[in-house]
Amino acid sequence: MQIPTAPSPETADAGVQVRPVSGALGAEVLGVDLSQPLSDEAFAAIRQAFLEHLVIFFRDQAITPAQHRAFAARFFELDSHPFVQGLENIPQILEIVKQPDEFRNWGGTWHADVTFQPDPSVGAVLLAREVPDYGGDTLFANMYLAYETLSDGMKRLLEGLEAVHDSGEVGAFYANFKGMRATSGSRTQSVHPVVRTHPETGRKALFVNSVYTSHFKDMTVEESHPLLHYLCSHAVRAEFTCRFRWRPGSVAVWDNRVTQHSPIDDDFRARKGDAGFRRVMHRATFAGERPV
Numbered sequence: 349m350q351i352p353t354a355p356s357p358e359t360a361d362a363g364v365q366v367r368p369v370s371g372a373l374g375a376e377v378l379g380v381d382l383s384q385p386l387s388d389e390a391f392a393a394i395r396q397a398f399l400e401h402l403v404i405f406f407r408d409q410a411i412t413p414a415q416h417r418a419f420a421a422r423f424f425e426l427d428s429h430p431f432v433q434g435l436e437n438i439p440q441i442l443e444i445v446k447q448p449d450e451f452r453n454w455g456g457t458w459h460a461d462v463t464f465q466p467d468p469s470v471g472a473v474l475l476a477r478e479v480p481d482y483g484g485d486t487l488f489a490n491m492y493l494a495y496e497t498l499s500d501g502m503k504r505l506l507e508g509l510e511a512v513h514d515s516g517e518v519g520a521f522y523a524n525f526k527g528m529r530a531t532s533g534s535r536t537q538s539v540h541p542v543v544r545t546h547p548e549t550g551r552k553a554l555f556v557n558s559v560y561t562s563h564f565k566d567m568t569v570e571e572s573h574p575l576l577h578y579l580c581s582h583a584v585r586a587e588f589t590c591r592f593r594w595r596p597g598s599v600a601v602w603d604n605r606v607t608q609h610s611p612i613d614d615d616f617r618a619r620k621g622d623a624g625f626r627r628v629m630h631r632a633t634f635a636g637e638r639p640v
Protein backbone atom coordinates (compact mmCIF):
# COMPACT_ATOMS: atom_id res chain seq x y z
CA MET A 349 0.00 0.00 0.00
CA GLN A 350 1.26 3.46 -0.87
CA ILE A 351 1.82 5.63 2.23
CA PRO A 352 -0.51 8.66 1.95
CA THR A 353 1.23 12.02 1.82
CA ALA A 354 0.93 14.15 4.97
CA PRO A 355 0.08 17.85 4.61
CA SER A 356 3.10 20.13 4.86
CA PRO A 357 3.49 22.10 8.09
CA GLU A 358 2.72 25.79 8.42
CA THR A 359 4.14 27.85 5.55
CA ALA A 360 4.26 31.56 4.73
CA ASP A 361 4.66 33.32 1.38
CA ALA A 362 3.91 36.90 0.26
CA GLY A 363 2.48 37.63 3.73
CA VAL A 364 0.09 34.67 3.39
CA GLN A 365 0.32 32.12 6.20
CA VAL A 366 -1.06 28.61 5.69
CA ARG A 367 -1.89 26.55 8.78
CA PRO A 368 -3.13 22.94 8.32
CA VAL A 369 -6.21 22.06 10.38
CA SER A 370 -6.10 18.25 10.29
CA GLY A 371 -3.85 15.36 9.31
CA ALA A 372 -6.00 14.65 6.24
CA LEU A 373 -6.82 17.93 4.52
CA GLY A 374 -7.76 21.54 5.09
CA ALA A 375 -5.73 24.61 5.98
CA GLU A 376 -6.53 28.00 7.39
CA VAL A 377 -5.10 30.91 5.36
CA LEU A 378 -4.11 33.96 7.41
CA GLY A 379 -2.89 37.43 6.47
CA VAL A 380 -5.39 38.00 3.65
CA ASP A 381 -8.14 40.62 3.29
CA LEU A 382 -10.32 39.56 0.37
CA SER A 383 -11.98 42.99 0.18
CA GLN A 384 -8.63 44.40 -1.05
CA PRO A 385 -6.86 43.68 -4.35
CA LEU A 386 -4.60 40.62 -3.98
CA SER A 387 -1.11 40.73 -5.49
CA ASP A 388 -0.19 37.98 -7.98
CA GLU A 389 2.31 36.63 -5.42
CA ALA A 390 -0.32 36.44 -2.67
CA PHE A 391 -2.81 34.76 -5.02
CA ALA A 392 -0.15 32.27 -6.16
CA ALA A 393 0.46 31.31 -2.50
CA ILE A 394 -3.31 30.87 -1.98
CA ARG A 395 -3.65 28.74 -5.13
CA GLN A 396 -0.71 26.59 -4.04
CA ALA A 397 -2.40 26.06 -0.65
CA PHE A 398 -5.63 25.10 -2.47
CA LEU A 399 -3.81 22.42 -4.50
CA GLU A 400 -1.87 21.13 -1.51
CA HIS A 401 -4.57 21.13 1.18
CA LEU A 402 -7.69 20.60 -1.06
CA VAL A 403 -9.84 22.91 1.05
CA ILE A 404 -8.67 26.25 2.44
CA PHE A 405 -10.40 28.50 4.96
CA PHE A 406 -10.39 32.26 5.56
CA ARG A 407 -11.90 34.08 8.54
CA ASP A 408 -13.63 37.42 9.06
CA GLN A 409 -13.94 38.46 5.41
CA ALA A 410 -16.31 41.43 4.99
CA ILE A 411 -16.89 41.13 1.24
CA THR A 412 -19.76 42.04 -1.08
CA PRO A 413 -21.23 39.49 -3.53
CA ALA A 414 -19.30 41.22 -6.33
CA GLN A 415 -16.00 40.88 -4.40
CA HIS A 416 -16.87 37.25 -3.66
CA ARG A 417 -17.40 36.62 -7.39
CA ALA A 418 -14.18 38.44 -8.31
CA PHE A 419 -12.09 36.39 -5.83
CA ALA A 420 -13.62 33.10 -7.05
CA ALA A 421 -13.05 34.06 -10.70
CA ARG A 422 -9.30 34.33 -10.08
CA PHE A 423 -9.20 30.55 -9.58
CA PHE A 424 -11.37 29.41 -12.51
CA GLU A 425 -14.26 30.52 -14.72
CA LEU A 426 -17.57 30.43 -12.87
CA ASP A 427 -20.81 28.61 -13.55
CA SER A 428 -24.35 28.88 -12.24
CA HIS A 429 -26.24 25.92 -10.71
CA PRO A 430 -28.25 23.90 -13.27
CA PHE A 431 -31.35 23.60 -11.07
CA VAL A 432 -31.28 26.44 -8.52
CA GLN A 433 -31.37 30.15 -9.32
CA GLY A 434 -28.53 32.40 -8.22
CA LEU A 435 -28.75 35.94 -6.87
CA GLU A 436 -30.83 38.18 -9.08
CA ASN A 437 -28.00 40.58 -10.00
CA ILE A 438 -25.14 38.07 -9.69
CA PRO A 439 -26.37 34.73 -11.07
CA GLN A 440 -22.99 33.04 -10.47
CA ILE A 441 -23.67 33.27 -6.71
CA LEU A 442 -26.02 30.68 -5.34
CA GLU A 443 -27.77 31.52 -2.06
CA ILE A 444 -28.08 28.41 0.11
CA VAL A 445 -30.74 28.96 2.76
CA LYS A 446 -31.88 26.85 5.68
CA GLN A 447 -34.88 28.51 7.35
CA PRO A 448 -35.37 28.17 11.14
CA ASP A 449 -38.14 25.59 10.67
CA GLU A 450 -36.11 23.45 8.24
CA PHE A 451 -33.83 20.86 9.80
CA ARG A 452 -31.91 19.78 6.73
CA ASN A 453 -29.13 21.78 5.13
CA TRP A 454 -29.15 21.96 1.36
CA GLY A 455 -26.69 19.28 0.27
CA GLY A 456 -26.71 17.82 3.80
CA THR A 457 -25.18 14.44 2.89
CA TRP A 458 -21.65 13.53 1.76
CA HIS A 459 -21.23 14.48 -1.91
CA ALA A 460 -19.10 16.21 -4.50
CA ASP A 461 -20.99 18.94 -6.36
CA VAL A 462 -22.93 18.32 -9.58
CA THR A 463 -21.09 15.11 -10.55
CA PHE A 464 -24.13 14.25 -12.70
CA GLN A 465 -22.89 16.84 -15.21
CA PRO A 466 -20.59 15.77 -18.07
CA ASP A 467 -18.03 18.33 -16.84
CA PRO A 468 -18.54 18.49 -13.07
CA SER A 469 -17.49 21.65 -11.28
CA VAL A 470 -13.83 21.96 -10.34
CA GLY A 471 -14.68 23.53 -6.96
CA ALA A 472 -16.38 26.36 -5.15
CA VAL A 473 -15.93 29.34 -2.86
CA LEU A 474 -18.48 29.21 -0.02
CA LEU A 475 -19.05 32.26 2.20
CA ALA A 476 -21.02 32.22 5.47
CA ARG A 477 -23.48 35.12 5.49
CA GLU A 478 -25.68 34.11 8.42
CA VAL A 479 -24.75 31.21 10.70
CA PRO A 480 -25.62 30.24 14.29
CA ASP A 481 -23.14 30.48 17.18
CA TYR A 482 -22.85 26.71 17.00
CA GLY A 483 -24.26 24.02 14.71
CA GLY A 484 -24.31 23.65 10.93
CA ASP A 485 -20.56 22.94 10.58
CA THR A 486 -19.33 21.44 7.31
CA LEU A 487 -17.21 18.28 6.96
CA PHE A 488 -14.73 17.78 4.10
CA ALA A 489 -13.06 14.51 3.03
CA ASN A 490 -9.90 13.83 1.02
CA MET A 491 -10.49 11.58 -2.01
CA TYR A 492 -6.76 11.10 -2.70
CA LEU A 493 -6.52 9.38 0.69
CA ALA A 494 -9.70 7.43 -0.05
CA TYR A 495 -7.97 6.02 -3.16
CA GLU A 496 -4.44 5.65 -1.79
CA THR A 497 -5.57 3.63 1.25
CA LEU A 498 -7.32 0.97 -0.88
CA SER A 499 -5.52 -2.37 -1.31
CA ASP A 500 -3.58 -3.00 -4.52
CA GLY A 501 -6.17 -5.64 -5.45
CA MET A 502 -9.04 -3.15 -5.11
CA LYS A 503 -7.10 -0.54 -7.07
CA ARG A 504 -6.65 -3.08 -9.90
CA LEU A 505 -10.39 -3.89 -9.79
CA LEU A 506 -11.31 -0.20 -10.11
CA GLU A 507 -8.89 0.45 -12.97
CA GLY A 508 -10.97 1.31 -16.05
CA LEU A 509 -14.29 1.02 -14.20
CA GLU A 510 -16.84 3.76 -14.93
CA ALA A 511 -19.91 4.84 -12.98
CA VAL A 512 -23.18 6.56 -13.81
CA HIS A 513 -23.91 9.78 -11.88
CA ASP A 514 -27.57 10.84 -11.83
CA SER A 515 -29.08 14.11 -10.60
CA GLY A 516 -32.33 12.30 -9.73
CA GLU A 517 -35.58 14.23 -9.74
CA VAL A 518 -34.76 17.90 -10.12
CA GLY A 519 -37.42 18.98 -7.60
CA ALA A 520 -35.32 17.46 -4.80
CA PHE A 521 -32.87 20.37 -5.19
CA TYR A 522 -35.32 23.02 -4.02
CA ALA A 523 -38.70 21.53 -3.08
CA ASN A 524 -37.79 21.14 0.63
CA PHE A 525 -36.08 24.55 0.89
CA LYS A 526 -38.45 27.48 0.99
CA GLY A 527 -35.59 29.93 0.41
CA MET A 528 -34.40 28.37 -2.87
CA ARG A 529 -35.88 28.83 -6.35
CA ALA A 530 -35.87 26.51 -9.36
CA THR A 531 -34.39 27.01 -12.82
CA SER A 532 -35.80 25.22 -15.86
CA GLY A 533 -32.97 22.62 -15.86
CA SER A 534 -33.87 18.95 -16.31
CA ARG A 535 -32.65 15.60 -14.96
CA THR A 536 -29.08 14.82 -16.06
CA GLN A 537 -26.90 11.69 -16.08
CA SER A 538 -23.22 11.32 -16.95
CA VAL A 539 -20.64 8.54 -16.91
CA HIS A 540 -17.28 9.14 -15.21
CA PRO A 541 -14.22 7.08 -14.28
CA VAL A 542 -14.37 5.68 -10.73
CA VAL A 543 -10.77 6.76 -10.24
CA ARG A 544 -9.76 10.12 -11.72
CA THR A 545 -6.39 11.82 -12.06
CA HIS A 546 -5.99 15.42 -10.97
CA PRO A 547 -4.76 17.38 -14.02
CA GLU A 548 -2.37 19.56 -12.00
CA THR A 549 -1.04 17.28 -9.26
CA GLY A 550 -1.11 14.03 -11.26
CA ARG A 551 -2.45 12.18 -8.18
CA LYS A 552 -5.29 9.68 -8.40
CA ALA A 553 -8.50 10.12 -6.41
CA LEU A 554 -11.65 8.08 -5.82
CA PHE A 555 -14.55 9.70 -7.69
CA VAL A 556 -17.84 8.24 -6.44
CA ASN A 557 -20.31 9.69 -3.93
CA SER A 558 -23.44 8.35 -2.30
CA VAL A 559 -25.75 11.14 -3.50
CA TYR A 560 -25.19 11.06 -7.26
CA THR A 561 -23.36 7.83 -8.16
CA SER A 562 -26.16 5.40 -8.91
CA HIS A 563 -24.37 2.35 -10.40
CA PHE A 564 -21.38 1.11 -12.37
CA LYS A 565 -21.65 1.38 -16.14
CA ASP A 566 -22.88 -1.89 -17.74
CA MET A 567 -24.06 -3.25 -14.37
CA THR A 568 -27.43 -3.05 -12.62
CA VAL A 569 -28.03 -0.92 -9.55
CA GLU A 570 -28.36 -4.14 -7.47
CA GLU A 571 -25.10 -5.58 -8.81
CA SER A 572 -23.29 -2.32 -8.17
CA HIS A 573 -24.64 -1.70 -4.68
CA PRO A 574 -22.24 -3.76 -2.48
CA LEU A 575 -19.01 -2.36 -3.95
CA LEU A 576 -20.40 1.14 -4.41
CA HIS A 577 -21.69 1.19 -0.84
CA TYR A 578 -18.27 0.03 0.40
CA LEU A 579 -16.41 2.70 -1.60
CA CYS A 580 -18.76 5.53 -0.55
CA SER A 581 -18.47 4.56 3.14
CA HIS A 582 -14.70 4.07 2.93
CA ALA A 583 -14.28 7.47 1.21
CA VAL A 584 -15.58 9.42 4.21
CA ARG A 585 -13.85 7.56 7.05
CA ALA A 586 -13.26 9.98 9.93
CA GLU A 587 -9.47 9.96 9.45
CA PHE A 588 -9.86 11.31 5.90
CA THR A 589 -11.86 14.35 7.05
CA CYS A 590 -11.72 17.76 8.66
CA ARG A 591 -14.56 19.78 10.18
CA PHE A 592 -15.02 23.53 9.72
CA ARG A 593 -16.92 25.68 12.20
CA TRP A 594 -18.38 28.71 10.45
CA ARG A 595 -18.59 32.28 11.66
CA PRO A 596 -20.16 35.09 9.65
CA GLY A 597 -17.55 36.09 7.06
CA SER A 598 -15.83 32.67 7.00
CA VAL A 599 -14.90 31.39 3.54
CA ALA A 600 -14.07 27.89 2.30
CA VAL A 601 -12.55 27.14 -1.11
CA TRP A 602 -12.55 23.45 -2.08
CA ASP A 603 -11.28 21.36 -4.95
CA ASN A 604 -14.39 19.40 -5.97
CA ARG A 605 -12.30 16.98 -8.08
CA VAL A 606 -10.64 15.45 -5.05
CA THR A 607 -12.90 16.16 -2.05
CA GLN A 608 -16.41 15.52 -0.79
CA HIS A 609 -18.26 17.71 1.70
CA SER A 610 -21.25 17.43 4.00
CA PRO A 611 -22.96 20.20 5.97
CA ILE A 612 -24.13 18.66 9.25
CA ASP A 613 -27.91 18.48 9.87
CA ASP A 614 -27.70 19.11 13.62
CA ASP A 615 -30.52 21.62 14.12
CA PHE A 616 -32.35 19.44 16.63
CA ARG A 617 -34.71 22.22 17.72
CA ALA A 618 -36.07 22.45 14.17
CA ARG A 619 -36.17 18.66 13.98
CA LYS A 620 -38.50 18.63 17.05
CA GLY A 621 -40.75 21.25 15.40
CA ASP A 622 -39.47 24.27 17.40
CA ALA A 623 -37.78 27.34 15.87
CA GLY A 624 -34.19 26.45 15.03
CA PHE A 625 -31.45 28.52 13.40
CA ARG A 626 -31.29 30.27 10.06
CA ARG A 627 -28.20 29.49 7.99
CA VAL A 628 -27.42 31.45 4.82
CA MET A 629 -24.40 30.69 2.65
CA HIS A 630 -23.29 32.18 -0.67
CA ARG A 631 -21.56 29.83 -3.10
CA ALA A 632 -19.61 30.82 -6.21
CA THR A 633 -19.15 27.63 -8.21
CA PHE A 634 -16.20 26.99 -10.51
CA ALA A 635 -17.00 25.77 -14.04
CA GLY A 636 -16.37 22.13 -14.81
CA GLU A 637 -13.88 19.89 -16.56
CA ARG A 638 -14.16 16.33 -17.91
CA PRO A 639 -12.81 13.80 -15.34
CA VAL A 640 -10.08 11.50 -16.71
Ligand code: SIN
Binds near residue numbers: 486
Ligand atom coordinates in the same frame (compact mmCIF):
# COMPACT_ATOMS: atom_id res chain seq x y z
C1 SIN B 1 -22.85 22.72 -0.55
O1 SIN B 1 -23.06 21.53 -0.65
O2 SIN B 1 -22.33 23.38 -1.44
C2 SIN B 1 -23.23 23.44 0.73
C3 SIN B 1 -22.22 23.24 1.80
C4 SIN B 1 -22.64 23.95 3.08
O3 SIN B 1 -23.69 24.60 3.11
O4 SIN B 1 -21.90 23.85 4.05
